[in-house]
Amino acid sequence: MARDLLGKVLVYDDPHGRRAARLVEVEAYHGPRDPASHAHRGPTPRAAVMFGAPGHAYVYLSHGVWPCMNVVAHLPGVPGAVLLRGAEPVVGLGGDPRRLAGPGLLARAFGLRTADTGADLVRSPLHLRDAPAVAARDVARGPRIGIAPSVTSERAWRLWIRGSPGVSRR
DNA sequence: CGAATGATCCGA
DNA sequence: CGGATCATTCGA
Numbered sequence: 001m002a003r004d005l006l007g008k009v010l011v012y013d014d015p016h017g018r019r020a021a022r023l024v025e026v027e028a029y030h031g032p033r034d035p036a037s038h039a040h041r042g043p044t045p046r047a048a049v050m051f052g053a054p055g056h057a058y059v060y061l062s063h064g065v066w067p068c069m070n071v072v073a074h075l076p077g078v079p080g081a082v083l084l085r086g087a088e089p090v091v092g093l094g095g096d097p098r099r100l101a102g103p104g105l106l107a108r109a110f111g112l113r114t115a116d117t118g119a120d121l122v123r124s125p126l127h128l129r130d131a132p133a134v135a136a137r138d139v140a141r142g143p144r145i146g147i148a149p150s151v152t153s154e155r156a157w158r159l160w161i162r163g164s165p166g167v168s169r170r
Numbered sequence: 171c172g173a174a175t176g177a178t179c180c181g182a
Numbered sequence: 183c184g185g186a187t188c189a190t191t192c193g194a
Contacts, residue, residue: 036189062191064190066190145189146189147189
């Protein structure tokens, strides 16, 4: 579930060192029943990873410039993923949370490429570290960003940690 | 508000 | 194979 990702720490170890950030904003995409999901049109080469095992990365390129990272997460047989939209720096990412406020900024700060698609987020250099659950009163939710209102109006699938400076600004 | 910038998908 | 689309960002 998307809200379980809030508060978890995304870690990327590469030859340059470790980068880590605490996730403070995510959006859920629900697969074939969700027209906004890249999995909506079936297992195309790009979206195929979302039809596989949960806990893997799906990184796509937005507008030719911005890598955006998702965590494949779904119930058996129902493709879906969670877009990472905002985070707070923990290690190796500087001190300004606004540099991680937005899916493109976040994935770029980690140096992610579309080739990172498929990474096992439990065992690979790119992984998620568990963290205590965020209290319900600290979690806010609203409509997803950049999606036609007709699609998303009744689906408040964007979740964020109230008051965090790592939440994307609008 | 519009440009940047390229992978992806669909229709022909 | 060509054109439209895009889960975005930044600067004028």
